[in-house]
Amino acid sequence: MVTLARRLGALVLTLVVSSFVIFAGMYAAPGDPLTFLIKNPEDRTPDRVAAVRAAYHLDDSFLSQYLSWLKGVLHGDLGTSFVYKQPVADLMTSRLPVTLTLVAMAALLFVVVGVLLGVVSALKRGTTIDASITGVTTFLTSIPNFVVALVLVSVFAVQLRWFDVSGSGEGFGDRLYHLTLPAIALAIGAFAVVSRVTRQTMVEQQSLEHVDVARSFGLARRKIVRRHVLRNSLGPVVTMCGLIIASMLAGTVVIESVFGLNGVGSMLVDSINAHDFPVVQAILLYMVLAYMAVTIVVDLLYPLIDPRTLERSGAA
Amino acid sequence: MLLEIHDLSLSVPGHRILRDVSLEVGTGEAVGLVGESGSGKSTTARAVLQLVPDGAHTSGSISVCGVGVSPDDPESIRAIRTEHAAMIFQDPRSSLNPVRRIGDSATERLVHVHGVPQAEATRRLVDLMAEVGLRDPGNLLRRYPHQLSGGMLQRVVIAAALSTNPKVLLADEATSALDVTTQAEVLALLRRLRRERELAVLFITHDLLLAGAFCDRVYVMKDGSIVDEQPGKTVFVDPANPYTKALADATPRLPEREPRHA
Amino acid sequence: MTAIGAPVLAAPRKRRDWAFYPCLAILAVAVGAAVLSPWITPYDPTATSFDAIWVPPSPAHWLGTDQLGRDLLSRVVDGARPTLLGSIALLALATALGVLIGLTAAWHRGWIDTLLARITDVMFAFPGLLFVIMIIAVFDSGTVTAVVGMGLAYAPVIAKFTRAIALEELARPYVDSYRLQGAGGFELCLRYVLPNMLPTLLGYLVVLFGDGLMSLATLNFLGFGSQPPSSDWGLMVEESRTGVIQGVLGPALVPGLTIAIVVVATNVVGVRLSDKLAVRR
Numbered sequence: 001m002v003t004l005a006r007r008l009g010a011l012v013l014t015l016v017v018s019s020f021v022i023f024a025g026m027y028a029a030p031g032d033p034l035t036f037l038i039k040n041p042e043d044r045t046p047d048r049v050a051a052v053r054a055a056y057h058l059d060d061s062f063l064s065q066y067l068s069w070l071k072g073v074l075h076g077d078l079g080t081s082f083v084y085k086q087p088v089a090d091l092m093t094s095r096l097p098v099t100l101t102l103v104a105m106a107a108l109l110f111v112v113v114g115v116l117l118g119v120v121s122a123l124k125r126g127t128t129i130d131a132s133i134t135g136v137t138t139f140l141t142s143i144p145n146f147v148v149a150l151v152l153v154s155v156f157a158v159q160l161r162w163f164d165v166s167g168s169g170e171g172f173g174d175r176l177y178h179l180t181l182p183a184i185a186l187a188i189g190a191f192a193v194v195s196r197v198t199r200q201t202m203v204e205q206q207s208l209e210h211v212d213v214a215r216s217f218g219l220a221r222r223k224i225v226r227r228h229v230l231r232n233s234l235g236p237v238v239t240m241c242g243l244i245i246a247s248m249l250a251g252t253v254v255i256e257s258v259f260g261l262n263g264v265g266s267m268l269v270d271s272i273n274a275h276d277f278p279v280v281q282a283i284l285l286y287m288v289l290a291y292m293a294v295t296i297v298v299d300l301l302y303p304l305i306d307p308r309t310l311e312r313s314g315a316a
Numbered sequence: 317m318l319l320e321i322h323d324l325s326l327s328v329p330g331h332r333i334l335r336d337v338s339l340e341v342g343t344g345e346a347v348g349l350v351g352e353s354g355s356g357k358s359t360t361a362r363a364v365l366q367l368v369p370d371g372a373h374t375s376g377s378i379s380v381c382g383v384g385v386s387p388d389d390p391e392s393i394r395a396i397r398t399e400h401a402a403m404i405f406q407d408p409r410s411s412l413n414p415v416r417r418i419g420d421s422a423t424e425r426l427v428h429v430h431g432v433p434q435a436e437a438t439r440r441l442v443d444l445m446a447e448v449g450l451r452d453p454g455n456l457l458r459r460y461p462h463q464l465s466g467g468m469l470q471r472v473v474i475a476a477a478l479s480t481n482p483k484v485l486l487a488d489e490a491t492s493a494l495d496v497t498t499q500a501e502v503l504a505l506l507r508r509l510r511r512e513r514e515l516a517v518l519f520i521t522h523d524l525l526l527a528g529a530f531c532d533r534v535y536v537m538k539d540g541s542i543v544d545e546q547p548g549k550t551v552f553v554d555p556a557n558p559y560t561k562a563l564a565d566a567t568p569r570l571p572e573r574e575p576r577h578a
Numbered sequence: 579m580t581a582i583g584a585p586v587l588a589a590p591r592k593r594r595d596w597a598f599y600p601c602l603a604i605l606a607v608a609v610g611a612a613v614l615s616p617w618i619t620p621y622d623p624t625a626t627s628f629d630a631i632w633v634p635p636s637p638a639h640w641l642g643t644d645q646l647g648r649d650l651l652s653r654v655v656d657g658a659r660p661t662l663l664g665s666i667a668l669l670a671l672a673t674a675l676g677v678l679i680g681l682t683a684a685w686h687r688g689w690i691d692t693l694l695a696r697i698t699d700v701m702f703a704f705p706g707l708l709f710v711i712m713i714i715a716v717f718d719s720g721t722v723t724a725v726v727g728m729g730l731a732y733a734p735v736i737a738k739f740t741r742a743i744a745l746e747e748l749a750r751p752y753v754d755s756y757r758l759q760g761a762g763g764f765e766l767c768l769r770y771v772l773p774n775m776l777p778t779l780l781g782y783l784v785v786l787f788g789d790g791l792m793s794l795a796t797l798n799f800l801g802f803g804s805q806p807p808s809s810d811w812g813l814m815v816e817e818s819r820t821g822v823i824q825g826v827l828g829p830a831l832v833p834g835l836t837i838a839i840v841v842v843a844t845n846v847v848g849v850r851l852s853d854k855l856a857v858r859r
Contacts, residue, residue: 024714025712025715029717071795137840144792144838146816147832147838150818150819151830153822158823158824159825208410209405210846212405214398215367216402217477219424219428227416227424228413232414234415235415252705253800259659269801274713280712305415305461308415
């Protein structure tokens with residue numbers, strides 16, 4: 001219980017500090033927001049300017065602007081977009097599902113494939129299969145993900161025409177269809193790490209004594225692998241997968257850009273180019289929050305995987 | 317003889333680990349196998365269960381309860397491991413899977429090797445745990461290994477080992493990781509079980525004193541061969557073999573007590 | 579996906595001696611290209627030719643041409659300079675900051691250490707790429723902004739690593755003996771401790787160099803760093819996008835695979851260096 005409170009406290013602290021840094025960053029951006037808010041210089045009549053300044057609180061002190069933004073955030077009001085003139089919260093809710101679905105699909109892929117490859121590597125340790133898996137996955141990771149994405153587009157969308165070149169699709173099934181290639185592109189980068197962690201952990205676990213004990217009373221090899229090696233490897237593997245998912249939630253920018261997906265990542269790029277600061281702030285804040293949320297969930301799940309952690313943290 | 321080993325030699329590429337090792341243990345007998353680290357005593361015990369290093373080459377014969385064990389005969393290996401012999405390892409904390417409950421690990425033999433339903437297996441374990449002197453077995457079975465002391469864990473391990481009713485018990489430094497008091501308790505337990513179940517116990521240890529006290533007979537091993545065999549009681553009383561004598565002399569003992577001056 | 583966290587060093591199961599020298603050669607070629615590019619490119623990398631758009635590899639153009647008819651071989655050789663320079667600059671900045679912070683944290687311990695640990699934790703939670711993107715948002719796209727931003731983003735990673743090895747190094751007896759002789763902290767660290775840490779640091783930095791190269795290329799791909807007509811490799815990939823849609827993959831693969839090969843080479847060399855130099859322990 002104490003650790004949970006402490007973790008939540010750390011989360012809140014990090015969020016507050018991050019929000020401060022984000023807001024300060026946007027505030028410090030050179031250039032007058034007015035130039036973006038009122039595009040047409042002819043419209044900048046004193047009345048108009050005063051009205052806009054009041055609406056966006058541009059005359060308040062830095063601290064009061066920050067605090068009012070923060071207060072708004074806590075109430076679900078993320079401000080208004082300079083560009084779309086709509087509540088940022090609405091923009092977020094319209095774009096988030098694409099990103100979340102993308103990450104979910106990629107996660108399913110890299111967890112299943114990555115762990116599978118790792119298990120095979122561990123069981124076939126020292127053979128060419130093991131070396132090939134390591135070699136291929138490492139090479140795939142070394143290719144920049146935007147290159148991988150382009151190759152996938154070229155082969156599967158342009159040449160084979162199995163998929164569309166871009167777009168996120170309408171409706172659930174169509175959405176899944178459109179996100180398949182992007183999800184693969186996103187997942188490829190994670191195969192190497194996941195399979196390596198799985199392999200390494202399993203190899204370590206295989207040399208532990210309870211495995212020998214199980215052999216000594218005649219437990220079938222398949223059951224030994226499942227009940228003693230794989231089960232015990234879950235901890236580090238789950239932690240790694242959690243970290244990857246956490247950073248993926250913030251890292252879809254490139255993939256969304258290549259595949260023309262209208263997710264949160266591409267919105268970030270667009271709003272940066274358009275100097276739409278309220279949107280940039282909101283997205284950055286979401287990314288920090290998402291990262292922390294996933295890491296906390298993993299931490300909370302961990303005692304279910306390894307009961308010894310409760311003992312260590314003194315929360316037995 | 318419940319356990320017979322004849323001229324067992326074992327080598328891995330480039331290194332001979334065991335050299336013509338011969339020993340036997342009869343029903344109800346406790347036989348010690350003593351030696352320094354690297355003498356091959358653990359390897360010998362493990363060879364009985366065919367737990368040999370990868371790429372090992374063995375020659376000689378091993379038979380347990382009259383059944384010959386051979387690396388070429390998987391059925392014999394299965395029979396030995398699942399029915400006739402059981403091994404107790406040195407560190408009970410590493411012998412049990414740390415992420416599974418004690419009940420899960422302790423009934424693993426019955427449930428996953430012999431196909432006994434879980435409820436029945438648990439019931440048998442509860443009885444066995446009472447037999448080994450553990451109180452409140454039901455509660456213990458629900459706990460995790462890290463929550464129990466070393467002595468209790470070793471008792472659980474012994475109970476689990478007995479669940480398949482083996483006739484031969486291989487204790488590989490089974491008390492070495494325990495503190496002295498607990499060690500004595502576990503030894504007393506093993507002694508009682510040996511008597512009640514007429515087990516053949518092969519007791520591996522580096523501690524000559526312990527072997528002499530606990531075992532009927534003691535074999536001494538050095539560099540992969542048996543160099544001496546003695547009755548337990550006489551192993552400290554002027555052993556003829558120089559190595560055994562050296563081991564005996566090396567054992568730390570309390571000095572003779574000085575007579576108290578009034 | 580190269581999220582900026584500490585890069586996971588691929589642990590070689592056995593000595594991959596056979597890979598080390600070829601990879602070192604690859605890096606040498608890359609550096610050579612960067613240094614000699616003005617003299618060795620077969621064509622002017624900026625020379626456009628609308629007759630020769632998207633020409634496949636041929637005797638005239640060994641690697642083909644891009645969407646503006648520019649020779650890809652010349653462009654990729656020319657691009658070695660901005661790409662490698664950018665990565666080196668980013669690494670230099672990150673190392674200078676990171677080593678300073680890490681050493682200070684290891685030396686002083688106490689509240690400075692805790693404070694720095696907290697700050698680096700916050701920065702870790704903030705995925706590196708995002709941090710840089712935020713800096714870009716504030717200061718606008720550009721090569722310098724991108725490099726400086728990335729350098730700042732990598733500093734915590736280096737700081738953490740430096741702190742760890744510094745702690746080990748500071749525990750060695752010679753440190754105490756110098757301290758007793760009255761050596762000041764600054765002098766001690768600079769003259770004795772740091773040089774001893776360099777071997778371990780070096781291997782790690784080589785791997786980080788590859789990692790940074792990839793991250794910088796990603797930024798450039800997104801259009802946040804180098805701008806046209808730079809032949810930075812990441813930017814080259816971005817420019818190849820129109821071609822990819824039309825089925826022309828060459829202009830994307832040439833810079834893309836070059837990045838991949840150089841990154842793999844830095845990984846192999848860096849890990850091998852770490853192994854070799856850490857033998858002292």
